Amino acid sequence: MEPIIEIRSLSKNYGDFSALNSVSLCVEKGTIFGMLGPNGAGKSTLIKVLSCQSRPSAGHAYISGLDVVSDKKEVLSIIGVVPQENSFYDELTVNENLLYFGSLYGVPVIEIKKRSHKVLDMLHLAEKSESKAGTLSGGMKTRLNIACALIHKPDVLILDEPSVGLDPVSRKALWDTIRAVNREGTTILITTHYMEEADLLCDRLLIMNRGKIVVEGKPDELKNAAGEAVIQITSIPGNYQLVKSKVESLEAVSSCGITEKGLKITFKGELPHHAIFEIFKTAGEVINNVGSSRPSLEDVFIHAAGEEWR
Numbered sequence: 001m002e003p004i005i006e007i008r009s010l011s012k013n014y015g016d017f018s019a020l021n022s023v024s025l026c027v028e029k030g031t032i033f034g035m036l037g038p039n040g041a042g043k044s045t046l047i048k049v050l051s052c053q054s055r056p057s058a059g060h061a062y063i064s065g066l067d068v069v070s071d072k073k074e075v076l077s078i079i080g081v082v083p084q085e086n087s088f089y090d091e092l093t094v095n096e097n098l099l100y101f102g103s104l105y106g107v108p109v110i111e112i113k114k115r116s117h118k119v120l121d122m123l124h125l126a127e128k129s130e131s132k133a134g135t136l137s138g139g140m141k142t143r144l145n146i147a148c149a150l151i152h153k154p155d156v157l158i159l160d161e162p163s164v165g166l167d168p169v170s171r172k173a174l175w176d177t178i179r180a181v182n183r184e185g186t187t188i189l190i191t192t193h194y195m196e197e198a199d200l201l202c203d204r205l206l207i208m209n210r211g212k213i214v215v216e217g218k219p220d221e222l223k224n225a226a227g228e229a230v231i232q233i234t235s236i237p238g239n240y241q242l243v244k245s246k247v248e249s250l251e252a253v254s255s256c257g258i259t260e261k262g263l264k265i266t267f268k269g270e271l272p273h274h275a276i277f278e279i280f281k282t283a284g285e286v287i288n289n290v291g292s293s294r295p296s297l298e299d300v301f302i303h304a305a306g307e308e309w310r
């Protein structure tokens with residue numbers, strides 16, 4: 001693993017209040033990394049420290065080995081930040097905005113022009129390059145906000161709740177955009193309150209609460225760890241006693257009981273479907289219905305966010 005973001009025992013206090021409490025984290029280069037957590041958990045605070053807008057009270061954070069406090073200028077040149085509020089100017093055209101942001105980062109004009117084409121193509125905004133930013137639709141404004149953060153070709157793109165207010169179609173288009181940026185080699189750090197977005201988009205994610213990271217891992221790992229999944233099988237003729245003991249002996253299976261609906265199997269992690277179906281077949285049972293349920297990311301979130309969030 002090659003870490004691009006390294007956070008070590010990072011804290012941020014506002015007076016007596018601890019907004020970040022000794023947070024440590026590594027984000028691998030090239031990944032899409034999600035940050036979830038209830039309102040006030042500390043996500044934006046962490047983003048502000050990583051993007052040099054706020055100094056940590058204790059601890060360190062490095063991006064590509066550069067310290068966000070002592071190497072601020074270099075850090076700013078390798079990250080792009082998409083804040084929740086649009087950062088562009090409504091009165092300028094799309095191209096003029098990109099020129100402005102490119103110049104802020106010291107990118108030569110000729111480079112900005114080349115890069116603008118590429119970025120606008122990637123974000124499906126090329127048609128709007130001469131339109132005033134203020135006249136764009138909400139979804140287009142979100143994409144322009146991202147374009148402005150990409151003009152200097154950052155190694156890391158940080159997005160704070162970019163999909164707020166987007167319709168489901170625009171949101172999916174935004175995921176495609178983020179994946180396209182990621183395929184260019186850019187590491188993505190994104191906060192979201194949408195579980196589906198975190199689940200489908202992120203390679204890894206964390207859930208914060210009250211300034212601390214509660215869980216971190218791949219979405220599937222977190223779901224699997226959150227509790228047992230259940231599968232219900234009915235079959236004909238339904239001599240479940242015959243299959244029960246064999247199913248119970250499978251490693252992933254934690255319990256197996258006979259209910260009115262057939263055989264109810266609880267398990268952790270991946271279910272050995274194939275082995276179970278084989279057991280039924282060998283016992284002369286013909287399966288006619290299979291139903292299953294497993295913990296969702298929302299279950300993980302609610303658990304991690306604590307009882308008071310229920």
Ligand SMILES: Nc1ncnc2c1ncn2[C@@H]1O[C@H](COP(=O)(O)OP(=O)(O)OP(=O)(O)O)[C@@H](O)[C@H]1O
Pocket residue numbers: 014017019037038039040041042043044045046
């Ligand atoms: N400048 C500040 N002064 C005092 N308290 C602050 C300041 N900035 C943030 N906080 C507090 O720090 C805590 C974390 O805020 P933060 O904005 O990081 O939360 P968040 O996880 O981004 O929440 P949301 O999901 O609502 O955006 C909150 O209790 C907030 O009130």
Ligand SMILES: [Mg+2]
Pocket residue numbers: 043044045160
């Ligand atoms: Mg926030």
